[in-house]
Each structure stands twice: as structure tokens, then as C-alpha cells.
Amino acid sequence: MAVHISDLLIDTYRGIKNLEMHNLSDINIITGDNNCGKTSIMEVFKNLNNINDINTWLDDIRGGHHKMLPYDVMENLFNIDSDRKELSYGVKKAISKEFLSLRLEAVREVSILSKNELREIASFPNDYNKEVCRFSYRIYCNNLCEKKGMVYNFPTPNIRGGNNSKKLTLVKVKYISPVEHITGDVYLPKVLDSGELYQEMLALLKEFDKNIISINTEKINHPYRNRKVYKVLVKGQKKELPLDVYGDGMKKAIFLMNAVVIAKDGILLLDEFETAIHPSEMNKVFSWILKTCQRFNIQLFLTSHSKEAIDKLLKCVPEFQNMIRVITLYKKENETVARVLEGREAIEAQDDLGLELR
Ligand SMILES: Nc1ncnc2c1ncn2[C@@H]1O[C@H](COP(=O)(O)OP(=O)(O)OP(=O)(O)O)[C@@H](O)[C@H]1O
Ligand SMILES: [Mg+2]
Structure with missing residues (x-):
């Protein structure tokens, strides 16, 4: 296991304002009511994989690009109540203790594009010879502009601007959505090429x-x-x-195992990690995930609203309990607050007080 990122501070992102999460651990279970911001935090972490590429924000994990234009996806990243089109957050790297502030600023413009501009960016330029809205954006890291570009409110083959600068990865990140086992394509070469991992996968699938x-x-x-x-x-x-x-349970287990292998030496984000897995299979699947994250130097973030799944995760590898944090999010006076319990505290709180962790 590993702690790659020790602190996350979100000034503003979607509905989250002024959220501070300090002393992040090897295994972080994020819980809380529907709409409290769990998936939003996953989105922020996901961006650390490629902080100067607007596509990382726009290939929205809510499947937005299937339903919305990148422009609309972008609009919804900014807090709806704020006049500023800005999202801003900071992370502290655990090993170097370096703090990085990251910011995406955008300005909404309406203009009539020249024929040349249209030809460059539009799939069918003649259809769009009219006023268009666009966001001109800048991405800053530690107040230095790393990238600028445009996002237009019509479908374009090659927009979003300047994808030519070097990929800036703060930490490798792999994200698995709650429905990836239904909507995603499975791709297992790393598992199948490794005799050991393949045997481990087969052993786990025999549980199903x-x-x-x-x-x-x-x-x-x-x-x-x-x-x-x-x-x-x-x-x-x-x-x-x-x-x-x-069945979905077995497919989910395959997706989770594969994601662990891909996330080696990075961060693994499992959103609603227990979806589709029957409680009787949870212990074996969860303990394999935790032990393999330990082996592969991975920091793990999981979201869930299942009391049963959180309980099983807390207890499935007793020697890892001191590496677990349960982070419960809730809203307080228009801000998002995180209550943090250590693994053992969370178990005692549940067992002794019947306290709801969610
Ligand atoms: N641009 C925005 N401005 C303000 N609030 C936003 C914006 N985008 C999303 N939200 C709010 O964020 C909340 C959804 O956040 P998120 O999806 O992270 O919640 P969640 O904890 O993952 O919920 P669930 O448990 O149902 O998956 C909603 O209340 C929504 O109104
Ligand atoms: Mg969610």
C-alpha cells in the first residue's frame, strides 16, 4: 500500500466548496448521503493523471460526453451559484511534501467565427456559419499557466485546443465507475500475460x-x-x-481486479465499489483487492453507501485496519465537511454505538 497524496483541499468544484481532507491514508473509504459529493471528489482525483489536458475534465465520468457537448460538460464543472467560471483545488504529495495548487479558469465568449477558424474546428463548417458560444480556458499549476485553449458549443473533430503540450501526470490514476462492468469493455492483457495474476483471478472467479x-x-x-x-x-x-x-457480479470482480493491476504505483478510485457483488463473495474479493494494492504500491479511494460493504472492507484484512480511514461527507452551512475516523475507531463506532458511518 502507499500514500501518494496526503491532503486534498477543494476551494471550488461543482457543488463542493472549501472542503479539506488531511492525512489521507493508504485505504480511504468515502461515504455520505446521496449528492454529498463523493463522485465529485473522485473526479478531482482522476484529473491528477493528466492535469494540463482539458479532456481529462471533459471526458466526464458521468457519461456526459454521450449526452452532452464538451461545452455543456464544462459549464457544469463550475459552481452554478458562482459568477466565476473557475474550479480550484490543491493537493499535497506525500513523499516530497510538495503542495500544488491547480486551477481551471474559463471565460464565456460569444462570437462569429471566421471561415478559416470554422474550417479548422468544425466538422461541417457551412452548417455553423453563425454566432457560437465558446469557453476560452486556462489551466494553472502553482499559478503558472500550463495550457490554454477553446471549447465550443458545437461538435468539432479536433477542438479543445493545444493538446500538443506534454502530459503532466502528478500521479497515475485509474478510475472505475459504478457501472463500468456493464458499459465498459474489458481488456485484460496484463492479467493474462502474468501466470501468477491469472491464477489468482481464476481462483477468485471460482467463488462465483x-x-x-x-x-x-x-x-x-x-x-x-x-x-x-x-x-x-x-x-x-x-x-x-x-x-x-x-452475471454482473463476476464481471464486476474482473473489472476490479484488472483495475488494481493497471493502477500499480498509482491511485485507484473505485466508485461504489460493491455494486453487483453479492455479500457472500465480498470478503474474498475485497481482501484480494486490499492485499494486491499493498503488493502493488497503490493508494486506494473507495466510495460506498453500503453499511454492509464498508463493514466487510473494514474487517476483511484485520492487519490493514490501521491503514484505513472512513471519511464521511456532509454539508454544513453551504460548505462540504469531512468527518474522518480511523479504521478501528470506525469499527468501534459501529459496533459500540450503532453509529451510522454513512
Ligand atoms: N456545477 C454544479 N454546481 C453546483 N452543484 C453541483 C454542480 N454539479 C453537481 N452539483 C451537485 O453535486 C451533487 C452531486 O454530487 P456527486 O455526484 O459527487 O454526489 P455523490 O455523493 O456521488 O452522490 P451518489 O451517492 O448519489 O452517487 C448534487 O447535489 C449536484 O447538485
Ligand atoms: Mg456518486
């Missing part, structure tokens, strides 16, 4: 179906791209079945 013998990849013909499907062989069945036809 004890007759599973193997998982293999198979190339399929696809008109546009090379695609692979993962196939599962089960004792007593004549042929392999595609992983897609298996």
Missing part, C-alpha cells in the same frame, strides 16, 4: 462459479477495428461462453 476452468481471448472479425472477446470455459460445458453473458 466453482466449475470455471479457464478464460481465453479470441480475436473476432469486426469491420472497423481489431476486437477481442474473452471466453470462459466451464467444466461440463462443450464450448466456451463469452464473458459478456456472465
Whole structure:
């Protein structure tokens, strides 16, 4: 396990104002009521992977880009009650103790673009020969402008401006959404190439179906791209079945295991980590995740509103309890506040007082 980021201070991001989270630990369980800001915090952490690329903000983890233009996704990052189009936060790196302040500032402009400008940015320039709204934005790190560009309110093939500067990664981050096992594509080369991890995955999957013998990849013909499907062989069945036809619990476990492998030496964000996993499988799956994060030097952030899942996570590897923090978010006078309990305190609070951690 590892602590890569020790403190997170959010001045303003979406509905969160003046939130301070200090002494972050190896395993951080973020809980609290619906709409208290758990996923928003995950979004802020996710951005640390590529802090000077606007796409990291706009490839919104709420699936926004499927429904909204990047311009609209961007608009909703800024607090709705504020006139300033700004989001700002800071993080402290655990090892160097260095504090970095990060800021995205935008100005909304309305203008008629020149034909040349249109040709450069619009998929079908003739259709858009009219007034357009755009955000001109700047991304600052420690008050130095790292990137500037434009985001327009119409679909463009190559906008968002200046993707040519170097990727600025504060820490490697992998995020898994609550529904990724349903909407996402599974891609397991790192697991399948490692004999040890593959055997561990099979052992865990046997918790879901004890007759599973193997998982293999198979190339399929696809008109546009090379695609692979993962196939599962089960004792007593004549042929392999595609992983897609298996239950959500097993698919979720596969996504979680794969994410752990990808997040090596970085931060792993598991939003509503328990979704689709039956309580009877939780101990085995959660303890594998915690132990492998320890092995792979990963700092873990998990969100949940399940008392049962939080309880199982707190207790599944007793020797890790002192590395766990339970962070409960709540709103107080228009600000977001975090109450922090250490793992053992959280268990005692639950056991002795019947206290709700959520
Ligand atoms: N641009 C914005 N300005 C103000 N508030 C916002 C903005 N964008 C989102 N919010 C608020 O953020 C809240 C949602 O935050 P978030 O999705 O992080 O909550 P959550 O704790 O993950 O909830 P759940 O448990 O239901 O997943 C809502 O109350 C919403 O009104
Ligand atoms: Mg959420």
C-alpha cells in the first residue's frame, strides 16, 4: 500500500466548496448521503493523471460526453451559484511534501467565427456559419499557466485546443465507475500475460462459479477495428461462453481486479465499489483487492453507501485496519465537511454505538 497524496483541499468544484481532507491514508473509504459529493471528489482525483489536458475534465465520468457537448460538460464543472467560471483545488504529495495548487479558469465568449477558424474546428463548417458560444480556458499549476485553449458549443473533430503540450501526470490514476462492468469493455492483457495474476483471478472467479476452468481471448472479425472477446470455459460445458453473458457480479470482480493491476504505483478510485457483488463473495474479493494494492504500491479511494460493504472492507484484512480511514461527507452551512475516523475507531463506532458511518 502507499500514500501518494496526503491532503486534498477543494476551494471550488461543482457543488463542493472549501472542503479539506488531511492525512489521507493508504485505504480511504468515502461515504455520505446521496449528492454529498463523493463522485465529485473522485473526479478531482482522476484529473491528477493528466492535469494540463482539458479532456481529462471533459471526458466526464458521468457519461456526459454521450449526452452532452464538451461545452455543456464544462459549464457544469463550475459552481452554478458562482459568477466565476473557475474550479480550484490543491493537493499535497506525500513523499516530497510538495503542495500544488491547480486551477481551471474559463471565460464565456460569444462570437462569429471566421471561415478559416470554422474550417479548422468544425466538422461541417457551412452548417455553423453563425454566432457560437465558446469557453476560452486556462489551466494553472502553482499559478503558472500550463495550457490554454477553446471549447465550443458545437461538435468539432479536433477542438479543445493545444493538446500538443506534454502530459503532466502528478500521479497515475485509474478510475472505475459504478457501472463500468456493464458499459465498459474489458481488456485484460496484463492479467493474462502474468501466470501468477491469472491464477489468482481464476481462483477468485471460482467463488462465483466453482466449475470455471479457464478464460481465453479470441480475436473476432469486426469491420472497423481489431476486437477481442474473452471466453470462459466451464467444466461440463462443450464450448466456451463469452464473458459478456456472465452475471454482473463476476464481471464486476474482473473489472476490479484488472483495475488494481493497471493502477500499480498509482491511485485507484473505485466508485461504489460493491455494486453487483453479492455479500457472500465480498470478503474474498475485497481482501484480494486490499492485499494486491499493498503488493502493488497503490493508494486506494473507495466510495460506498453500503453499511454492509464498508463493514466487510473494514474487517476483511484485520492487519490493514490501521491503514484505513472512513471519511464521511456532509454539508454544513453551504460548505462540504469531512468527518474522518480511523479504521478501528470506525469499527468501534459501529459496533459500540450503532453509529451510522454513512
Ligand atoms: N456545477 C454544479 N454546481 C453546483 N452543484 C453541483 C454542480 N454539479 C453537481 N452539483 C451537485 O453535486 C451533487 C452531486 O454530487 P456527486 O455526484 O459527487 O454526489 P455523490 O455523493 O456521488 O452522490 P451518489 O451517492 O448519489 O452517487 C448534487 O447535489 C449536484 O447538485
Ligand atoms: Mg456518486
